[in-house]
Amino acid sequence: MIRENIQKETIAAMKAGDKQRTAALRLIGAKVKDRDIEMRTATSVPDDDDLLTDVLLKMAKQRRESITMYEDGGREELAAKERAELAVIEEFLPQMLDEGQMRVAVEEAKNTVGAQSMKDMGKVMAELKARHGVLLDMSKAGPMVKESLS
Known part of the structure; x- marks a missing residue:
């Protein structure tokens, strides 16, 4: 289900001409494809939504770390780009416990x-x-x- 949502959103962003969102969604798609390739040789394959959630969580964690590093380094424009990507990634994650x-x-x-x-x-x-x-x-x-x- 998450996979289909990502594909639909990518198409919608492309049609709307939203280059930044399209780029972020394509990054997600590339990571998912990489994980699919890794899973070809795996002995046990987890549920597709669990697999995608794991990929998205790792991507979100990387973005948060990058944002902190860019802010510490005074690179606000790069931090803003990472925040935008993080916002797109978080759209597909399940609601975390508060x-x-x-x-x-x-x-x-x-x-x-x-x-x-x-x-x-x-x-x-x-x-x-x-x-x-x-x-x-x-x-x-x-x-x-x-x-x-x-």
Whole structure:
């Protein structure tokens, strides 16, 4: 479903003459095609939407890192270009859990695995990933789990 949405949006952007959006959508398409080629030799192929979400998450993370680097380097025009690409990428990502929902998810996972100390952090993180997968920003969940267990 995500794949079809990306293709439809690419065609619509081309017809509208939106060069910046078309370029960003083509970048997404190229990354998806690269991942498809990688998956040809894989022993197990994940669900198509999961695969595409993984690609989009990685692309979004790269853009966020680039934005920070460009801003630190005083290259605002390049940071603006990355922000525009990030906005297009985020259109196709599922809605992430907000901070309040993440805290509730951490507590539920902690209670499910019976976590008592920092030794159980791996179990809690695994439970979070199993329950919420791509809807949870693991880079933000880690510190929340640490805080909850300490």
